[in-house]
Amino acid sequence: MKKLYITLLLCLMFTTFGYSQQDLSARDRLFDNKEEVFIHYNSTFLVAGESLLYKLYSVDPNSGKLSNLSSIGYLELTSQDGEQIFLHKVSLKGGAGYGDFLIPSTVPSGAYKLLGYTRWMQNAGKGHFFSGDLVIINPYMEDQSNVIWLNDSVPGSNVTTLLQDPSGGNSIRKNKKFCLEVNNDVYGRREKVTINLSKVGSGPVRGNFSVSVKKLENFLIPQPLTAESFHSTLEDSNWERNKNLVLPDLRGEILSGKVIARDKNVEAGGRTLIVSLPGKPFFVRLVKTATDGSFKLNLDKMDFGSRAFFQVLGDDREHFEIILDNAPAVEKQDIRFQEVKITNGMVELIRQRSIYNQVENSYVSVKQDSIDSQVKSIPFYGSLPEIYNLDEFTRFPTLQETFVEIIQLARVRRNRRGSSHFELTGSAGSQSLKPLLIVDGLILQDHEDFIHYDAGKVKSIGLQREKYYLGPEVFNGLMVVETINGDFYEYINHNFIKTKRIEILQPKKTYYQPVYGLKKQLYSRVPDYRLQLLWLPLLVVDGTTAEIEFYTSDVPGNYEITIEGFTEDGEAVSLQKVIEVQ
Structure with missing residues (x-):
């Protein structure tokens, strides 16, 4: 497909x-291949210092199944004043991906919207994006102008909308085909809880799910959209088919823009554009512009840095201007925000929650989430036959001296016009061609930008003295330089180089879960004031049942277990059950 x-x-x-x-x-x-986004997130009410945990599902509205079309999803949090709090780029595997955001103390109290979409959904017209409510309370800021304070005697004096039932007990939302069971309804502190997800009747459970276990509030908060209620709206997914086609991020993020000639005597069409993304490893690609100067580039690998640099190749590079297209976005004019109403009775609950938060954050060094290790991409040039690690030699104050005394297979050569460039000695190519010089992932057309750089900041210099081809261009060898701090691009400031910030993909994590299987763990003096007992964003089930285990904390109260997701057959699954911790 x-x-x-x-x-x-x-x-x-x-x-x-x-x-x-x-x-x-x-x-x-x-256009027969449509997408709609559903987001399962851990709560619609958060206090500054807590984390928003989410999973983004991309769904084919025609079949109800997860979509394989887009490889990237976008999620943003926006305020009622129109301010974007964050924009996350999420890698989608099999139509799903996840991430998190720690609510900082700089975000004011108020109503917010969580918006989710893919680049392909920009073709559907207005209103085609996920929109979920989120209330944030920041007790550390004096300005609470976005909150309406009410007396406890005022009827309905809570955060507006319908909500969770804080009564707890054996509350459960059932699904006709799936069943959520726990080994008990009431638990002690630091006790193990076992969840079983199974299919009603015979047959295996196959699907992609996410699981959240979080303490219920003692007041009303906005009701989140469930996978089942989202699924019921897919039949009304009518696309307007935007005339200006926006291509999907099929194999990675798409970067696009246009090269414009400042001089009428030069053509922008058919020019070679150099695109560099510093990082470890870094990304370098040459792209030909179309006849009108436009270009498109696919970042088929996603483990690069957060900046992209664009420059036209050639001695006349200063005669061009590079204009980059904006990142995908949604129209927010018609988004409606709820009023946030707080009663005096809620203040103490929020204060206590804030204390729990601060204690948990003070022990973050022993309760850290772990970032899953990823296989790093191999550099596009492969391996270099000659690498000089300068710390292994006596260092010299200038690069000119360094090349004379250490790197004897390369030299600095001055031409008739008085400018200097590097030359690889003994290379098989024509000496009229310069080597390709890359410093910290940035291609330098003017070698003098590096020749006068501080030699003490250079970590290593690698050489490849054979003729080197990059796209349609030919170079007399390759020189790859790595600085100690990896930030050489901070020193470059040319008007012919265009810079674009690239949002880094959300890292894959394994979220912290304590284990109280031993006595010394059970009676540990490390406090456990977790209100989020479990966040399992990647539950892929391929069997008759799925068993999930977690431990309760030291905070008594009612906790809601929520399972959201979609089966291989396109069935939406939304299951909720409340347990009590005494």
Whole structure:
């Protein structure tokens, strides 16, 4: 199926304003593949210092199944004043991905919206994005102007909307085909809880789910959208089919823009554009512009740095301006925010919750989430046959001296115009061609930008003295430099280089869970004031049942177990059950 998507995209990739009948046919076929986003998040009410935990599901509204079309999802938190608190880029595998955000003390109290979408959904027209309510209370800020304070005697004096039932007990939301069971309804502190997810009747459970266990509030908070209620709206997923086609992030993020000639005597079409993303490893790609100067680039790998640098290749590079397209976004004019109403009776509950928060954060060194290790990408040039780690040699104050005394297979050469560049001695290529120079992932066309750099800040210099090809361009070898701090690009300031901030993908994590299986763990003096007992964003089930274990904390009260997700057959699953901790 993915090969079909790619074929259809290739038919449209270089189409501009006019469409042939064949182009329109490919366009219509591509629009048959729709997407809608559902977000399961841990709570609609958070206090500054707590974490928003979420999982983003991309769903095909035609089948109800998870979509494989987009490889990236976007999630943002916006305030009622229109301020974007954060924008996250989430890697989607099999139509799902997850992340988190620690609510900082700089975010004021008020009503917020959690918005989720994919780049492909920009073609659907207005209103095609996930929108969920979130109330944030920040007790550390004096300004509480976004909150309405009410007396306890005022009827309905709570955070507005329907909500969780704080009564607890054996409350459960059932599903006709799936069952959520626990080994008890009431637990002690630091006691193990076992959850079983099974299918009613015979047959295996196959699907992608997320699990949250969080303490219920003693007051009303906004009711979150469930996977089942979201699923019921998919039949009304009518796309307007935006005339200006926005391509999906099929194999990674798409970067696009246009090269404009400042000089009427030069053409922007057919130019070579250098794109560099510093990082470990770094990303370098050459892209040809279309006849109108436009370009598109696919970041097919996603473990690079947070900045991208664009420059036109050639001695006339200063005659061009590079304009980059904006990142995908949603129109927020029609978003409605609820009023946040707080009673005097809620103040003590929020204060106590804030104390729990501060204690937990003070022990973060022993309760850390672990970032899953990832296989790093191999550098595009492979391995370098010659690498000089300068700390292994006597260091010299200038790079000119360093190349004379240490790196004897390369030298600094001055041309007739008085400018200098590097030359690799003994290379097989023509000496009229310069080597490709890359410093901390940034291609330098003017070698003097590095020749006069502080030699004491250089970590290593690698050489490849054979003729080197990058795209359609030929270079007389390759020189790759790594500085000690990896920040050489901070020293470069040319008007022909365009910089764009790239949102880094959310890292894959294993979220902290204590284990109280031994006596010394059970009676540990490390306090456990967790209100979020479990967050399991990646529960892939392929069997008759799924068993999940976690431990309660030292905070008594009612806790809600929530399981959301979608089966392989396109069935939405929403299960809730309340347990009590005494």
